Amino acid sequence: MNQSQTPSRRLGARVLFPLAACSALLLAMTASACSSDSTPDDTHPAAADASSSADGGGDTCPSDHLYCGTECVDLKSDHDHCGSCTTVCAADRFCRGARCRTCEEDGLKNCNGQCSDLLSDSKNCGTCGNACSAAEQCRNGNCVNPCPEGQLSCSDKCIDPTVDAQNCGSCGHVCPAGQTCNASACTCADTNLVSCDGICLNPKKEKNHCGATPGCGFNTGWSGSACLANGYCSEGNCHLCQAWTKTWTFQRTPISNQAGLRAAVADFNNDTKLDVAVLDLANAKLDILLGNGDGTFRAGTSFAVGSSPIQLVVLDYDGDGKKDLAVGNRRLTAPPAFDYLVVYHGNGDGTFAAGASIDRETAVESLAAGDIDGDGRDDLLATGGDWGAEDVRVYVAKANGAFALGANFAKQLTDINSSASVTDLAITDVDGDGHADFVFSPTTILFGKGDGTFGDSWSAPIGIGGYDRFVIADFNGDGKRDVFWRGSGVANQWWLAPGDGGRTWKYPSLVLFSGSFNVTLADVTGDGIRDLVGVGGGYPSHLYVRGGRGDGTFVAEEQYDFSTDVAGVYLTTADLDGNGITDIISSSYDSVIVLTGQKSARPECQ
Numbered sequence: 001m002n003q004s005q006t007p008s009r010r011l012g013a014r015v016l017f018p019l020a021a022c023s024a025l026l027l028a029m030t031a032s033a034c035s036s037d038s039t040p041d042d043t044h045p046a047a048a049d050a051s052s053s054a055d056g057g058g059d060t061c062p063s064d065h066l067y068c069g070t071e072c073v074d075l076k077s078d079h080d081h082c083g084s085c086t087t088v089c090a091a092d093r094f095c096r097g098a099r100c101r102t103c104e105e106d107g108l109k110n111c112n113g114q115c116s117d118l119l120s121d122s123k124n125c126g127t128c129g130n131a132c133s134a135a136e137q138c139r140n141g142n143c144v145n146p147c148p149e150g151q152l153s154c155s156d157k158c159i160d161p162t163v164d165a166q167n168c169g170s171c172g173h174v175c176p177a178g179q180t181c182n183a184s185a186c187t188c189a190d191t192n193l194v195s196c197d198g199i200c201l202n203p204k205k206e207k208n209h210c211g212a213t214p215g216c217g218f219n220t221g222w223s224g225s226a227c228l229a230n231g232y233c234s235e236g237n238c239h240l241c242q243a244w245t246k247t248w249t250f251q252r253t254p255i256s257n258q259a260g261l262r263a264a265v266a267d268f269n270n271d272t273k274l275d276v277a278v279l280d281l282a283n284a285k286l287d288i289l290l291g292n293g294d295g296t297f298r299a300g301t302s303f304a305v306g307s308s309p310i311q312l313v314v315l316d317y318d319g320d321g322k323k324d325l326a327v328g329n330r331r332l333t334a335p336p337a338f339d340y341l342v343v344y345h346g347n348g349d350g351t352f353a354a355g356a357s358i359d360r361e362t363a364v365e366s367l368a369a370g371d372i373d374g375d376g377r378d379d380l381l382a383t384g385g386d387w388g389a390e391d392v393r394v395y396v397a398k399a400n401g402a403f404a405l406g407a408n409f410a411k412q413l414t415d416i417n418s419s420a421s422v423t424d425l426a427i428t429d430v431d432g433d434g435h436a437d438f439v440f441s442p443t444t445i446l447f448g449k450g451d452g453t454f455g456d457s458w459s460a461p462i463g464i465g466g467y468d469r470f471v472i473a474d475f476n477g478d479g480k481r482d483v484f485w486r487g488s489g490v491a492n493q494w495w496l497a498p499g500d501g502g503r504t505w506k507y508p509s510l511v512l513f514s515g516s517f518n519v520t521l522a523d524v525t526g527d528g529i530r531d532l533v534g535v536g537g538g539y540p541s542h543l544y545v546r547g548g549r550g551d552g553t554f555v556a557e558e559q560y561d562f563s564t565d566v567a568g569v570y571l572t573t574a575d576l577d578g579n580g581i582t583d584i585i586s587s588s589y590d591s592v593i594v595l596t597g598q599k600s601a602r603p604e605c606q
Contacts, residue, residue: 134171169219185215196223204236207604211236228547228555230527232604238555240525240547241605242581244595245560248296250278250289251591261587265574266314266323267291268300269350274574276585277325278592279305279312286312286327290350295577295596300350305329306339311367315343315378317397322348326380327355328364340364341382341395343403358403362391370427372396372436373452379403381438383425392440396452409438409446409454426472430481431503439472439483447503473521473530476552484511484519484532492516492536496552514557515544522573524582524597532557535571535586543584543595560595 061072068085075081075098080088082095089100094115096106103115111121111128118124118141123131125138132143135152145151147158154164154171161169161184168174168181175186176198188200195201196209196216203212208226210233215221227238262279269275273293279286284307288300311328318324325344339357341364346352363384372379377397384391394406426439435450446454470485480501487493497508513519515534523530525547532546532554542561546554576583581597599605 169215173218183214184219185221186218187214194221205233207231207233207238210238225555226549228525228527228549230525230605231547231555232600232602240545240555240558241600241602242525242597243560243600244524244543244545244584244597246593247596248594249591250276250287250297260570260589261592262312262570263572263585263587263592264312264314264325265572265576265585268323268346268348270322270348274576275300275350276592277312277314278587279309279327281309284309286325286344288350288352289592291576293576293578295583295594297594301352303352305344305355306342311364311382313367313369313380315369315380317343317369317378317380317403318345318399318401319375319377322346325352326367326369328367328382328384330365330384331363340384341367341380345401356401358395359393359405362393366425368425368427370436372427372448374435374450375399379452381425381427383440392438394452406452426470428472428481430472430499432480432501439470445503469516469519471519471521475521475530475548477529477550482552484521486516486519494519498552509552511554513544513546514542514559517541518571520571520573522582524573524584526581526599533571533573533584541588543586 061067064076065072065074067073068081073081073085075083077095079095082089082100083098087100089095092110093100093102096115103110106115108115109118109124109128110116111124116124116128118126118128120138122136122138122143125132125143126141130143132138135145135154136143137146137153139146145153147153150160151158152161152167152171154167159167161167163181165175165179165181165186168186169184175181176195179186179188179195179200181187186195186198188195190200192202193200194203194209194212194214194216196206196212201209201212203209203224206212206224209216209224210227211222212224213221217223225238227233228240230241231238232241233239260281262281264277265274266277267274268277268288269290273291275291276289276297277286278289284304285302286305287302289297290300291297305327306329308329308331309327310330313326315324315326316322317326324346327342327344329338329340329342331338331340339355339360340362341359342355342357344352344355358380359382362382364382366383368381369378370381371377372381372394373396377399379397380395380403382393382395392409394409395403396406397403427436428439429435430437430439430445431447435448437448438446438454448454470483472481472483474480475482475484475496476498478498480499482496482498483505484494484496487495492512492514494511494513495508496511497505499505513532513534514536515532516536517534519532519534521530522533524533524545525531529548529550531548532544534544535541536544542559544557544559546557548554570587572585573582574585575581576585576594577596579598581599583597584595586593586595
């Protein structure tokens with residue numbers, strides 16, 4: 001019996017062995033490998049190197065995957081293990097059904113390394129890269145809205161975006177908890193509030209969305225204005241935390257409705273308190289008002305200055321650290337030689353030495369001071385002329401306290417800008433080379449060499465006229481000089497052209513500002529960013545302030561009245577009372593008005 005059983009056991013063993021092998025192959029291949037004539041071809045090799053567990057261990061892949069070494073792969077679709085652990089498809093082929101194939105073999109298109117059906121693929125509809133919107137489907141190669149008019153297809157469902165809180169205004173825009181969707185905008189239960197950035201807020205008080213309307217700019221509505229960091233929002237309007245009120249007035253005597261007053265601020269008596277020098281154009285005298293440190297002043301010295309003064313600047317022309325003054329006189333008649341440009345040496349105690357004339361031939365219209373040769377002494381630049389013949393002259397301060405008359409640049413300016421009317425000017429480093437340049441109105445520039453002479457000249461091709469008022473400064477915080485000027489024809493239209501750090505301006509943008517008489521740039525809001533300060537509005541005039549954001553844009557302007565005083569014409573700023581808030585000094589026809597700045601007591605400003 002044992003002999004008769006032995007063959008059966010051997011036969012059974014021979015039969016069972018290939019069945020076990022077939023079981024392993026069935027896990028690795030979609031085609032059967034168990035029939036006696038089943039042999040792998042060159043594109044579908046045997047998977048004898050695959051295993052259902054890692055290195056024969058207990059962890060197993062999903063039922064439709066196998067291990068190639070320690071990596072669990074799907075032999076039916078894995079590009080690097082297509083049909084077997086050792087078969088890698090070529091770069092232009094893909095593993096589909098355990099075979100390396102091209103997209104075209106399956107009637108598809110290779111779109112950026114993926115086989116795509118251009119008739120139905122919403123990411124490649126009709127052509128590679130043509131993506132349908134979230135509310136559309138790709139049908140027959142066209143992006144279409146499968147839903148009725150007014151509805152959107154979101155997650156294969158037709159919804160009404162005007163009321164669907166899960167898809168408010170667009171697919172996937174979910175309204176926060178407690179909010180509903182109304183007219184495609186998330187709305188708050190309290191109708192006085194507006195939903196912005198998923199938060200219900202009061203647009204009459206919220207400083208980051210001041211004045212926002214329902215929708216807050218998402219599909220509908222307006223997101224409101226962003227008030228300054230040290231500002232506040234009230235009734236939907238941004239306001240500054242600073243306000244200016246008239247605290248002190250200097251009235252000239254005798255009163256005259258001719259010409260006017262000009263004021264310059266400096267510490268003339270070295271007591272660390274700022275003083276004011278007032279040039280009386282009509283009465284041809286100069287009054288020194290000594291500061292008390294609280295925004296008020298007491299009378300100081302007073303002396304005559306020529307017969308037709310027009311310009312006043314503060315300078316230190318001898319480098320002794322004491323503030324001096326320069327006064328320019330215009331020519332009203334045709335007299336003989338006259339002291340047109342005079343400097344007054346400061347004694348450091350609020351008094352001044354007798355005037356020293358530095359030009360008896362050229363009348364003055366505009367005057368500026370600055371160190372143009374780098375020797376630590378302020379030099380002078382004056383414009384003027386004899387009866388229509390414009391002169392542009394440099395006066396270089398010397399170590400002995402005298403001035404040397406430099407070149408007349410009038411012809412050079414006329415050559416580069418034949419329409420130039422030299423009535424305003426600035427001394428500043430426009431191109432960032434460390435040398436002072438001369439900027440004339442209209443934005444015509446002489447570039448300084450740093451030794452008191454000037455080389456290249458240039459007329460700014462901005463293309464928008466009207467340059468009778470301009471300011472050169474860094475408006476957008478990039479460290480480059482920009483130009484801000486009043487356009488011709490409309491009083492409140494100003495233009496801001498950013499500088500490129502070299503010798504050109506970029507194209508300007510329009511800035512509406514009511515300060516049309518005179519404009520200066522100063523940090524009056526205390527945030528380290530300079531703001532627009534101007535006077536305008538007729539008689540009596542108003543003070544206007546637009547707080548700067550530091551990027552060349554400004555918040556809405558604020559208006560402050562001068563009460564019954566006449567129009568302010570000339571403007572300067574300084575912290576006169578030491579409270580850290582910039583004060584404003586406006587001089588007009590008969591008075592100098594001091595507007596001291598105070599911080600609002602509102603809780604938002606503390």
